[in-house]
Amino acid sequence: MKIRFWGVRGSFAMSGRDFLRYGGNTCSVELLANDGHRLLVDLGTGATEFxxxxxxxxxxxxxxxLPILLTHTHLDHIQGLPFFTPFFIKGNEIRIMGADPISGLSLEATLQNQLAPHYSPLNGLENLAAGVTISSFVPGGTLNVPGFTVQTAAVPHGSMWTTAxxxxxxxxTVTFLSDVEYPSLDEPLPQALALAQDADLLxxxxxxxxxxxxxxxxxxxSPARxxxxxxxxxxxxRLALFHxxxxxxxxxxxxxxxxxSGETNVPVFAAAEGAYLDV
Amino acid sequence: MQITFWGVRGSYPVPGAATVRYGGQTSCVEVRTAAGECVIVDAGTGMRQLGNKLAREANGQPSQYHVLLSHVHWDHIQGLPFFSPAYIPGTRISVYALLTAADELNQVIGGITRHEFFPMPLEAVPAAFDFHQVEPGVDFVVGGFHITPIALNHPFGSVGYRIDADGSSVAYVADTAPFDKVLHKQHFLAGPEPLSADDQVALTAMRDALVARLRGVDTVIYDTHFLPDEYERFPHYGHSTPDQALVICQEAGVRRLVLYHHAPGHSDEQMDQVAATYLAKGAAIGIEVLTSFEGMSLPIGAG
Structure with a gap:
């Protein structure tokens, strides 16, 4: 399996000279299995490059x-959606999977709101020419994604939850734990530890x-610690610092x-936009 | 007056090596009088950096900010939740936009910060917001600024602004398609639709009103998202080319045009070519053509 970071920035896309080596696009990460199956995690601005x-x-x-997993629907994780060009080509089959936000709206209704006519000339998911299905899951189980085994868990993110x-x-194995803050820094939650157990890349x-x-x-x-x-x-x-x-x-x-790196024996790097990396 | 460009890009922010010089952030322009009064036009991602500057100037003290929105597509509002003065208690932010009801505007702007899109709901942001509906043809005054809203041709409607202060004037004409092939209405366009006789009349009226309002303006900032060949492929996307902007400016007798709302795919090298091409084309008809870049400041008129 290979991984490619298309967007590693949190909250806000940053352009300019100070952000060229790690990249300024918001969250979007591709996983590529040896047999060619692909999986995308999140639709930040990095997804437009993907x-x-x-x-x-x-x-x-x-x-x-293409299956796409969403950690949650804050803008920095979905702002590439209206500009993800494979959506505009008839015949492509794209499946977006994520948990329903805690607001009570479904994932599908939330993404419809993103494309509401006030906000976007696309005026609704139904105008995407590709076959786009949106399915909600309850975190804690496994997902059926061709070519991959995916386990999920809800982790706390301020006043809400995101899916890891x-x-x-x-x-x-790659474990994806962003955006997350544990109640105590020294006591990561058991569901986070379980997902990361013996992972090749965290x-x-x-x-x-x-x-x-x-x-x-x-x-x-979270801080890097x-x-x-x-x-x-x-x-x-291995640990990749992200967001x-x-x-x-x-x-x-x-x-x-x-x-x-000076504080641990685990090899550490900062995720950066760029080439495919072997997991 | 002085104007400063904080975001010049259309559609979505584009980080990376290809946009270092012209900038990757979306629509946001600061307009300031000689006395220091300010209006902000559009709240795209460029607004974050503007907000950081204004918050430093405010030094923790609350102030009042006026934000004129052309429309509420994401690339024109996405910076608002990241405008740091909004987090200084006592700050007041007045938002002006084209919508049928100010209450609906509150819903739309509030919708950005709803839980699904942003961590903090609008009601929890320390600044107090008030919302004002603008109507083309109904001028209004904000401090020392006289503001003339102008109807534009864009999906679900858009409004430009002529802003007069200090005896000079600048116009912000974005986002807009030209006024010939497509009339944008309140529905999704998969492609250009045939124009009815009424549509033709509406387009002509919109164009005439724009030209009339631009007469005597010192500097016009114009949506020139597309190059001509791109426009031919996507005439229903709601954006113009520099050539179309030049025709409007020439008819209105405008002497300075600023190209703005650059397509996200246009690299610095392409923008250099655009800048050189249209500098020459403009010079041939007596119009100074500038290509906006992030951080560009321009004096308007004498003061």
Whole structure:
């Protein structure tokens, strides 16, 4: 299995010279199994770049199939949806899966709202030419995704919940834990540890520097240290810091990686837009 | 007056090496009088950086901000929840937009911050918001600014603004399609639809009113999202080309045009070519053509 980060930024897309090495696009991550099956996690602005990549292949001819998992529906995880070009090609089959938000609206109704005529000229999911199905699941179980084994769990994100994923293929496992903040930094929740157990790669929310975290407890995000604690307790083999703050320049992220690496024996890197990586 | 561009991109923000010079953030322009009064036009992602500057200037003190919205597509409102002065208690934010009822506007803006899209609901944001409906043809005054809303041709409606202050004037004409092939209404367009006689009359009236309101304006900021070949493929998307903007400006006797709302796929190199091409085309008919980039400031008129 390979992984490619198309968007690693949290909250807000950042353009400009200070954000070129790690990238400024919001959350979107592709997993590619050895047999060619693909899976996308989240539809932040990074998904618009992934879309260009897909359109060069079978999706440009209306012959693509893609499952998309959503962690939640905050804008930085869905703002690429109206510009995800495979949606506009008849014949593509795209399945979006996620939990219903706690507001009481279904996932489908929430995404309909995103495309409501006030907000988007697309004026509703029904105007996407591709076959798009939206299905809600209750986190805690497994999902049927061709080519992958996917386990899910709800984790706390401020006053709401997001879905975390454990995704396996080809004998390798990636755990996706973003956006998350545990009630106590030193006591990660058991469902998070279970998803990360022996993972080959743990992708973890690292929005805050340790200093910022003291001022922003309860906002729903973690400092890099939270990922280290989960990785060590769950014996994950590698840790990718993810969901970088929009205020974190490339140089600042470099410093976080150096500091975090000095605090643990788990190999640590900061997720960056770029090439396919072997899991 | 002085104008500053905080976001010049259309559709969605585009980070990366290809947009470093012109910028990747979406629509937001600051208009300021010599005395320091300010209106903000559109609340795209560029508004975050503007907000950070204004919050530093405010130094923790509450202030009042006026935001004129052309319409409420995501690329024109997405910066609002990230406008840091909104989190200073006592701040007041007045939002002006084209909608049938101010209450509905409250619902739409409130909808951005509803739980599903953003962590904090609008009611929990410390700033107090008030909403004002604007109507093309009904001028209004905000402090020292005289504001003239102008109907534009865009899916579900859009409004431009002529802003007069300090004895000079600037017009913000985005988002808009030209006024010939397509009349945008309140429904989804999969492609151009045949125009009825009434549609033709409506388009001509809209175009005439725009040209009339632009007469005497010092600087016109115009939606020039598309290059001509792109427009031919997507005439129903609701955006114009620089050539179409030049025709309108020439008829209105406008001497300075600023290209704006660049397509997200246009790289810095392409924008350099656009800038050079239209600088020359404009010069040939006596119009100074500038291509906006993030951070560009322009003095308007004498003061």
């Amino acid at each position: 879309a260009k990549h897909l359109m060069g292949a079978e999706f440009g001819k209306g012959q693509g199939k 994923f454990r995704i396996s293929a080809d004998g390798k 992708i973890h929310d690292a929005m805050h520097s340790d200093l910022d975290y003291e001022m922003r407890r309860g906002w729903g995000h 939270a990922g280290v604690i989960v990785a060590e307790r769950a014996h994950a083999k 970088h703050s929009p205020d974190a320049t490339d140089d600042m992220i470099d410093e976080v990686v150096v500091r975090t």
